[in-house]
Amino acid sequence: MDFPIYHLDLMGNRLLVAVIAILHVLINHGLAVGLIPLVAAMEWYGARKGDPRWDRLARRILFFAFLITTTVGALTGVGIWLSTSLVNPASIGSLIRVFFWGWFIEWLVFITEVVLILWYHLTWESWQGARKAAHIRLGFALAVFSWVTMAIIVSILGFMMDPGNWLTDHSLWSGFTNPIYLPQLAFRTALALCFAAMVALMLILFFTRRDDPFRYQAVRAVSVFALATGPFVVLAGWWYASVVPETMLANLATGLATMQFEEWQDRLFLGMIGAAALVMGVAQLGVWRPHWVPRLGLLVPLVAVMWLTGHFERVREFIRKPYVIGQYMYANGLRVEDYPLYQSKGLLPYATWTYPLSQAETAAIPAGASVTDVQAGKDVFMIACTRCHTANGVNAVRGHFQRMLGDDPWTPDKTMDTLAYMHEARPFMPPFPGSPAELAQVALYIQTLQSVTEPLAGAQSAGVKLREEAR
Amino acid sequence: MTPVPHDLPLGLPAPVGVLTAVLVGFFLMHILFVTMMVGGMMMVLVAQIRGLKDKAWDHIAHDLAATITVNKSIAVVLGVGPLLAINTLYTVYFYTANALTGSFWILIVPLVAGAFLLTYAHKYLWGRLPVWLHLGLILVVMAIFAFVPLIFLVNVTLMLTPDRWGEVQGFWDAAMLPNVWTRYAHFMLSCPAMAGLMVVWLYRRKADQDRAQVIRMGYRWLLGPTLAQFVVGPLALITLPPTPGSQGLAVAIFLGSILVAAFLCLVAWGELKRPDALIGQGFPLVAGAMVVILVLMGGARHLYREAALSDHRAAVAAKTEAFRAESEAARTNP
Numbered sequence: 001m002d003f004p005i006y007h008l009d010l011m012g013n014r015l016l017v018a019v020i021a022i023l024h025v026l027i028n029h030g031l032a033v034g035l036i037p038l039v040a041a042m043e044w045y046g047a048r049k050g051d052p053r054w055d056r057l058a059r060r061i062l063f064f065a066f067l068i069t070t071t072v073g074a075l076t077g078v079g080i081w082l083s084t085s086l087v088n089p090a091s092i093g094s095l096i097r098v099f100f101w102g103w104f105i106e107w108l109v110f111i112t113e114v115v116l117i118l119w120y121h122l123t124w125e126s127w128q129g130a131r132k133a134a135h136i137r138l139g140f141a142l143a144v145f146s147w148v149t150m151a152i153i154v155s156i157l158g159f160m161m162d163p164g165n166w167l168t169d170h171s172l173w174s175g176f177t178n179p180i181y182l183p184q185l186a187f188r189t190a191l192a193l194c195f196a197a198m199v200a201l202m203l204i205l206f207f208t209r210r211d212d213p214f215r216y217q218a219v220r221a222v223s224v225f226a227l228a229t230g231p232f233v234v235l236a237g238w239w240y241a242s243v244v245p246e247t248m249l250a251n252l253a254t255g256l257a258t259m260q261f262e263e264w265q266d267r268l269f270l271g272m273i274g275a276a277a278l279v280m281g282v283a284q285l286g287v288w289r290p291h292w293v294p295r296l297g298l299l300v301p302l303v304a305v306m307w308l309t310g311h312f313e314r315v316r317e318f319i320r321k322p323y324v325i326g327q328y329m330y331a332n333g334l335r336v337e338d339y340p341l342y343q344s345k346g347l348l349p350y351a352t353w354t355y356p357l358s359q360a361e362t363a364a365i366p367a368g369a370s371v372t373d374v375q376a377g378k379d380v381f382m383i384a385c386t387r388c389h390t391a392n393g394v395n396a397v398r399g400h401f402q403r404m405l406g407d408d409p410w411t412p413d414k415t416m417d418t419l420a421y422m423h424e425a426r427p428f429m430p431p432f433p434g435s436p437a438e439l440a441q442v443a444l445y446i447q448t449l450q451s452v453t454e455p456l457a458g459a460q461s462a463g464v465k466l467r468e469e470a471r
Numbered sequence: 472m473t474p475v476p477h478d479l480p481l482g483l484p485a486p487v488g489v490l491t492a493v494l495v496g497f498f499l500m501h502i503l504f505v506t507m508m509v510g511g512m513m514m515v516l517v518a519q520i521r522g523l524k525d526k527a528w529d530h531i532a533h534d535l536a537a538t539i540t541v542n543k544s545i546a547v548v549l550g551v552g553p554l555l556a557i558n559t560l561y562t563v564y565f566y567t568a569n570a571l572t573g574s575f576w577i578l579i580v581p582l583v584a585g586a587f588l589l590t591y592a593h594k595y596l597w598g599r600l601p602v603w604l605h606l607g608l609i610l611v612v613m614a615i616f617a618f619v620p621l622i623f624l625v626n627v628t629l630m631l632t633p634d635r636w637g638e639v640q641g642f643w644d645a646a647m648l649p650n651v652w653t654r655y656a657h658f659m660l661s662c663p664a665m666a667g668l669m670v671v672w673l674y675r676r677k678a679d680q681d682r683a684q685v686i687r688m689g690y691r692w693l694l695g696p697t698l699a700q701f702v703v704g705p706l707a708l709i710t711l712p713p714t715p716g717s718q719g720l721a722v723a724i725f726l727g728s729i730l731v732a733a734f735l736c737l738v739a740w741g742e743l744k745r746p747d748a749l750i751g752q753g754f755p756l757v758a759g760a761m762v763v764i765l766v767l768m769g770g771a772r773h774l775y776r777e778a779a780l781s782d783h784r785a786a787v788a789a790k791t792e793a794f795r796a797e798s799e800a801a802r803t804n805p
Contacts (some may be wrong), residue, residue: 002476002477002563003476003563003566003567003570004567004570004571004636006569006570006573016577020580066589067588070540070544070587071584071587071588071591072584072588074544074547074548074584074587075547075580075581075583075584075587076580076584077552078547078550078554078579078580079577079579079580081551081554081558082569082576082577082579082580083577083580084571085558085565085566085569086570086573086576088564089566089569089570090479092558093558093559093562093566094479094481096555096558096559097479097482097483097484097486097559098481098484098687099484100484100485100555100559101484101485103555104493104552104555107548107551107552110551111548111549112546114544114548115545118537118541120545122541130582145788147681209760228756245712335480337798337802338798340798340801340802341797341798341800341801341802344801345801350477352474352475352476352477353474353476353659378476452761458570458573458642459570459571459573459576460570460571460572460573460576460642461574461640461641462640463637463638463639463640463644464570464571464636464637466636466637467639468472469472469637
């Protein structure tokens, strides 16, 4: 909590991370983990049949994957670090300290992966004849390394949801032995293969001509591959969804959360079955009547799989709440074990920075309220609320109170109870971290907010001031 | 008054020495590829313009463009390890600087991804685009490549000056900190030099008819900017802000590297004077001198960083420990 707070008021901080992370997952699953084995298999098949058309197709598909993974794919990967270090430095900083070696090894695997993809791509022309077999092996090695990268990362994701034994033993191994680990890995693997099959079908229709009989041969073969993956998506998805509630219930013991969650779980289930059915339907068509598969029509299963991937990530995020690292750190970046201190002595005695009131905020201070209290309220608000809320954008606190209280003045007597018990009414919010006096100050700030429609500025534009000097 | 925030109350994952070695060692490798990428792009641009009149240069430009896309992939991937290490070793400093320059810090992602895509377009659509568009692509890439280092430099400068954290408002304000622009110039000059060295290395063993011509160009690219560094380097040194700790050793190493640079220039000059058939033989000596310079720079930077922060880090550690103890007390006897 003691880092200057970066804040995006309109789009919300979480959306920034989500956009980058989901883009990364889509590229990683659809164009690397899933697609590379398919490319290597095509190359192998072409060599075995002595049919250069397969080779050419595989090469073009790889080229496409190469262009995207080494640009947007690589940068969104780095972007996850850069964006989380802005949005929730306490959480990413803690994760790096725990998982340093996991990430370090992951990094070495990743370097290997990059070298392999460069090598695989650049030697395609020159390694012909006697060296073809080696080139194909290179392709399969790349496929293995891409998968291993994912397998390591998934342990960290599992850890964030349920640190399990780490809370007592603080070891990296407990991330791998996390109960969600294997189901999640299985689901992601199946999803990646299925997703990649859809991508490949799409690319085949772009890279071959309508009057080329090979097009239909390729569509049929990839469709068989897609048909084979569909059932695994459903099976592994079911396995994953069945272990998640245990973890989640360990996090929260309230009925409300379960209800909320069931909604999401149902949607995940339906989405999974729907997406798998669409994929299997299209794949079935591809096997029976390959020339009926329409180019644009393929977008439907492709979008369905992308939606499923995105939704899966959202559910994963959701069940983590109110924590960012299960039972250890809340999403506001405050550690669970420091709560007793904050709740008795207050947050602000331990905060280095203050976020001076803007002109509009100062002008809106309710009559009779002290500037010092409103300023303190804003600082608490920045620390305790802005990691999940904005003032005026996505998931806006002003919006919530507008809905609840309308245009009546949002006086503290009306809002303090909501704030004090918010974690019970909305179990994915953490308990209020500060002292009772700070609760009253936040309420006063919220009353001020009622007439402030400008976005709340973060440290990146307004800077910060040293609390001891400002006082 | 200098702010003293708390650090995360978790131990470091490895001994400080190991993390420092990861940080400094891999960062040097990262920067090596970055300079080759940025400098290589400058060189492609020049060769491409000369190629408008003389086909041979167009051919050379195309050859050089092929190196960029490889260097860029390696540059990015090598940056991740040092990023991990700096996150653990300088948590408070790095995250604070990131947040205070956040709007630009996050722009790194779309800017670099976009530049890389354009680099591919530039390379794979060679000869298939109108000249203005092809040149336009590389100019946009060059502009991005010139800007992104500034974002990084502002961050690593700001992180070393805790007493300024409460003053800066946004990226451009932080860009006005002392040392930023001299260091930026120092870095940007190192790019063509490193690219020059790279082409000497690439063409040294080639039986290409342009071999001697390209190697000469490489040495000229190395020599010119490196001579300019004799002015810019000391300026970057003089503008370093004073530190609480002693900078003596760091400054001594920086000065020592000037001697090595002088040696490098002499050897490179000698190479330029050689006949076509023999040019390139001095490469190991030149490259060796460059590696020594890089290592000296990396080491001295680290010593300077320590001089700037070690007192402050001790204060942060003490404050973090006091907080931890207080929190434990509140937890055990509420």
